[in-house]
Amino acid sequence: MATIPLDQNQIERVKAIALEIAESVQEYIVNYSSDSVERTVLRLYGVDGVNEDGTPLPNRVVEKAREAGILEHGISPWFAKAMLISGRDEQVTAELLEQDQVDFSFDKNVTPADIHQKEGELANKAMEVLKATNSAKREKREKTPLPPNPWRYIIVATGNIYEDRTQAKSAVFSGADIIAVIRSTAQSLLDYVPYGPTTEGFGGTYATQANFRIMRDALDEAGLEQGRYIRLVNYSSGLCMAEIAACAAFEDLDMLLNDSMYGILFRDINMKRTFIDQYLSRLICAHADIIINTGEDNYLTTSDAVEAAHTVTASQLINEAMALKAGLPARLMGLGHAFEINPKIENAFLYELAHAQLARQLFPDAPLKYMPPTKYKSTDIFHAHCLDTMFNLASVTTDQGIHLAGILTEANHTPLMQDRFQSLGNINYVFNVAKDLGDEIEFKQDGFIAKRAQTVLDETEAFLNRIREKGLMESITEGGFAGISRPIDGGKGHGGVFAKSSDYSNPVMQLLENNNPNK
Amino acid sequence: MKQNIKPYGDTINDGIIQLSFTLPVEFGAKAKKAAELYVLKLNFDQVSVAHAEKIADDFTYFVVFAKAKPVLDYSTVVASEVKTVEMDFYQINDLIRKEFNRKISVVGATIGADAHTVGIDAIMNMKGYNQDYGLERYPEMNALNMGAQVTCEDLLKEALDKKADALLVSQTVTQKDAHIRNFTELIELLEAENLRSHFLLLAGGPRVTHDLAIELGYDAGFGPGTVPSRVASFIVTTLLKGRK
Numbered sequence: 001m002a003t004i005p006l007d008q009n010q011i012e013r014v015k016a017i018a019l020e021i022a023e024s025v026q027e028y029i030v031n032y033s034s035d036s037v038e039r040t041v042l043r044l045y046g047v048d049g050v051n052e053d054g055t056p057l058p059n060r061v062v063e064k065a066r067e068a069g070i071l072e073h074g075i076s077p078w079f080a081k082a083m084l085i086s087g088r089d090e091q092v093t094a095e096l097l098e099q100d101q102v103d104f105s106f107d108k109n110v111t112p113a114d115i116h117q118k119e120g121e122l123a124n125k126a127m128e129v130l131k132a133t134n135s136a137k138r139e140k141r142e143k144t145p146l147p148p149n150p151w152r153y154i155i156v157a158t159g160n161i162y163e164d165r166t167q168a169k170s171a172v173f174s175g176a177d178i179i180a181v182i183r184s185t186a187q188s189l190l191d192y193v194p195y196g197p198t199t200e201g202f203g204g205t206y207a208t209q210a211n212f213r214i215m216r217d218a219l220d221e222a223g224l225e226q227g228r229y230i231r232l233v234n235y236s237s238g239l240c241m242a243e244i245a246a247c248a249a250f251e252d253l254d255m256l257l258n259d260s261m262y263g264i265l266f267r268d269i270n271m272k273r274t275f276i277d278q279y280l281s282r283l284i285c286a287h288a289d290i291i292i293n294t295g296e297d298n299y300l301t302t303s304d305a306v307e308a309a310h311t312v313t314a315s316q317l318i319n320e321a322m323a324l325k326a327g328l329p330a331r332l333m334g335l336g337h338a339f340e341i342n343p344k345i346e347n348a349f350l351y352e353l354a355h356a357q358l359a360r361q362l363f364p365d366a367p368l369k370y371m372p373p374t375k376y377k378s379t380d381i382f383h384a385h386c387l388d389t390m391f392n393l394a395s396v397t398t399d400q401g402i403h404l405a406g407i408l409t410e411a412n413h414t415p416l417m418q419d420r421f422q423s424l425g426n427i428n429y430v431f432n433v434a435k436d437l438g439d440e441i442e443f444k445q446d447g448f449i450a451k452r453a454q455t456v457l458d459e460t461e462a463f464l465n466r467i468r469e470k471g472l473m474e475s476i477t478e479g480g481f482a483g484i485s486r487p488i489d490g491g492k493g494h495g496g497v498f499a500k501s502s503d504y505s506n507p508v509m510q511l512l513e514n515n516n517p518n519k
Numbered sequence: 520m521k522q523n524i525k526p527y528g529d530t531i532n533d534g535i536i537q538l539s540f541t542l543p544v545e546f547g548a549k550a551k552k553a554a555e556l557y558v559l560k561l562n563f564d565q566v567s568v569a570h571a572e573k574i575a576d577d578f579t580y581f582v583v584f585a586k587a588k589p590v591l592d593y594s595t596v597v598a599s600e601v602k603t604v605e606m607d608f609y610q611i612n613d614l615i616r617k618e619f620n621r622k623i624s625v626v627g628a629t630i631g632a633d634a635h636t637v638g639i640d641a642i643m644n645m646k647g648y649n650q651d652y653g654l655e656r657y658p659e660m661n662a663l664n665m666g667a668q669v670t671c672e673d674l675l676k677e678a679l680d681k682k683a684d685a686l687l688v689s690q691t692v693t694q695k696d697a698h699i700r701n702f703t704e705l706i707e708l709l710e711a712e713n714l715r716s717h718f719l720l721l722a723g724g725p726r727v728t729h730d731l732a733i734e735l736g737y738d739a740g741f742g743p744g745t746v747p748s749r750v751a752s753f754i755v756t757t758l759l760k761g762r763k
């Protein structure tokens with residue numbers, strides 16, 4: 001493939017700075033936990049379901065622990081103790097806790113050793129579940145060969161999971177390799193995971209474990225018909241990053257939108273909460289073989305894609321470093337970027353090639369997630385279709401990994417069945433007619449594209465240096481990414497963050513940290 | 520005077536329209552015939568099903584050209600748009616200085632669950648839109664942009680606090696008429712508090728028209744491509760009119 005001459009030392013330098021930045025955040029993370037981390041532990045232990053008001057039991061149990069003033073020790077030992085007291089399984093114990101038939105203070109001579117042993121059992125069982133999903137998926141994928149790069153990724157977003165199923169199947173018929181179910185508006189701000197199959201959503205469909213399962217089954221069926229394995233994507237950004245990762249793992253999802261900073265910037269979620277939650281969510285992804293998709297493309301919806309190109313690269317490097325901290329191998333890192341330059345700029349396509357090629361060379365083993373034009377999509381659908389054609393060409397030429405389908409009606413509405421058909425038709429056409437273009441061309445050594453890539457890399461290095469000096473949290477406070485400034489202790493979900501006590505216990509997290517299957 | 524019109528292809532009044540749509544039937548001769556008959560039912564003539572293709576089991580996609588029959592008397596069409604004097608940044612600030620002897624206060628927000636800020640930012644933030652400065656840049660204005668996902672209550676609180684002359688409300692998500700509900704909620708709140716006449720109320724967003732805004736009880740509506748100076752000019756001239 002054609003490459004731009006980049007200084008390997010500089011690449012190593014920027015990666016080292018990013019790692020330092022991630023490490024200083026990590027130092028903070030290890031001392032704190034959050035409500036949603038604890039709820040995730042319960043989910044991994046097998047607690048599911050809702051109470052009469054529709055509140056998920058993991059939420060109820062954690063609330064009770066909080067009220068009892070014991071949460072700082074971790075939910076794990078207390079839940080294990082409650083199980084020993086009740087003598088029942090995880091689910092029933094959670095129900096009994098909810099009904100106040102068992103409580104955390106009640107003690108029937110349960111020794112610390114008993115509790116410790118019970119915790120160990122629960123944690124080991126959780127690890128087995130994650131292992132099982134990992135091998136189930138591998139088996140399915142092995143039956144059908146991987147599609148060539150870039151993979152065709154398309155969204156469904158009707159709000160009704162059953163309608164989504166129909167739409168998804170038609171997209172698979174038109175050539176989609178990956179189906180993403182867009183979440184309902186503002187689900188990321190819900191401090192719980194909704195429950196059961198859902199048919200009413202705004203701008204998308206609720207991410208629930210039941211909905212995951214319905215779509216997984218539909219895609220397995222469609223995949224068998226078409227002779228390819230179809231990957232399923234959902235979102236784990238927001239206030240429930242790790243919980244959704246757990247639900248996704250249980251239902252054999254293949255990818256999750258999962259960014260270390262998106263929630264902070266675009267959803268005004270507290271940054272400590274986000275950093276804490278993303279860590280556990282990524283540990284789960286590493287074990288369940290889930291590719292994370294990061295959200296750098298979003299920066300370019302509020303910032304200019306040329307001026308702010310280096311913030312995308314810097315964020316990719318930080319996301320990569322944090323993913324490494326959580327044990328994700330490069331093949332599970334769908335680092336994000338986008339084709340969002342104002343089409344009125346002369347040579348905009350050359351800039352786009354430079355940016356895409358830079359990302360490709362910085363992360364050679366990562367399945368880069370490439371986002372189509374959205375901001376400058378016109379309501380003239382015919383013109384919008386032209387923009388997508390150029391995007392498709394840039395993607396196939398620079399060998400991107402996860403190719404999000406551009407849709408001609410982007411500026412109009414969430415896609416109709418025929419919009420997906422057009423979109424995939426365009427992709428199929430360009431990917432075929434320009435299949436080996438990237439292997440045939442060379443970038444001029446000191447040409448526009450090479451120089452532009454170098455400029456972005458230089459700006460990235462300078463920017464990362466500034467972040468290292470100030471610290472990542474302070475840099476976000478100052479509006480370094482996407483021009484959006486967020487206070488360290490502001491935002492949603494801050495109340496759910498707490499310092500771990502010295503005897504904090506979370507054995508499943510320890511197992512996740514110490515038994516990385518990708519090593 | 521009557522002025523009958525029809526869509527134009529290459530000959531006046533040929534009525535040519537291109538359509539594309541999907542029918543929930545399996546591809547085949549029968550599907551094509553169904554598309555033709557359906558378009559005939561829509562009151563078209565000379566229907567030509569140019570393209571038909573299977574896009575899923577039990578779904579067929581069509582591109583159709585056809586000639587429309589009805590004519591429309593253009594002279595009967597009424598549509599409104601915001602009428603305002605064309606003024607630039609300097610003229611508007613001068614006018615405020617001359618006529619008001621105080622700063623004009625405006626508060627803007629995207630209300631409800633809607634998280635889209637780019638539209639309201641384009642109108643309010645310093646940088647502005649399309650080489651046209653945003654309201655925050657106007658020395659004679661106090662402009663506060665509250666961002667997105669603001670509740671109507673918070674917007675009103677801030678508006679009272681800042682003694683706002685005008686409220687700028689943005690809505691982008693229109694699925695299931697979310698924008699109508701949110702716009703209406705604000706009106707209802709203002710009416711319940713007896714404060715509707717306190718403020719100039721401007722609605723904006725990609726699917727907002729002046730007609731829609733008026734229908735919902737706003738003073739004006741601004742759609743795609745709006746530049747800040749137009750909005751500023753509307754606010755200032757309307758406030759002036761209100762005083763006289």
Ligand code: B12
Binds near residue numbers: 691692
């Ligand atoms: C950028 C973007 C985002 C960004 C927003 C970032 C941000 N901080 O704003 C992100 C990625 C966060 C996002 C999220 C979502 N988005 Co969005 N997004 C867009 C996109 C690509 C561009 C919108 C934009 O910025 N336009 C540029 C601005 C300048 O234009 P404008 O808003 O029309 O503003 C102008 C005028 O309308 C006017 N104006 C606007 N407001 C006001 C107010 C006043 C008072 C005045 C006077 C004038 C005025 O002046 C402006 C300048 O001329 C559009 C697609 C498109 N190309 O339109 C989808 C789009 C708007 N999004 C959509 C959806 C569905 C969503 C989500 C719900 C998806 C999901 N399920 O999660 C979420 C929203 C979550 C939520 N809670 O709202 C749909 C909306 C469909 C519909 N009609 O209901 C669209 C059309 C995409 C699609 N085809 O599905 N999105």
